Amino acid sequence: MPPRTIPGSSGRPHPLRLLGDPALTAPCQEVTAFDGELARLIEDMYATMYAAHGVGLAANQIGVPLRVFVYDCPDDEDRRHLGHLVNPRLVETDGPVIRGPEGCLSLPGIEAGTPRHDHAVVTGYSATGEPRTVTGTGFFARCLQHECDHLDGGLYVDHLTGLRRRRALRAAARAPWAAGAETSGR
């Protein structure tokens, strides 16, 4: 058997784009070239996700406006799901809607109870253009829905309402990484 390489081991971590960065709110473009540049992007995305101790990362979180995400995420049974999807499409969400803790590398240190379906199916392609179908339940289904939202220019806080939304946005505005924090006397 050929030696298996660890995803991200040849990648370079990039700085993360944070809430308020326009890269996070613009919908991403479909990938059209399954080439070495795409393979390098995916390696860099794994490296960035691991460096930031995340369970998922979308390309626009490092400022690349392409429909790609990577994940290394447990489900509620503690099964590990590791992989990436190019041009993903959320084709099915069902099961009960569960409000559970959710965070994002683009809003570091903040978490909020966010409603998500318990089951999700996403289709897409591998780095080399092979079709893939990824099915998730529990926390991994949450991750799949979260990453698909990113590629459409969305953030998990868009799913919050009322007090939960106000609390999360207030915490983000006060966070040390918030835009304008350097002018607030910190």
Ligand SMILES: [Zn+2]
């Ligand atoms: Zn996120």
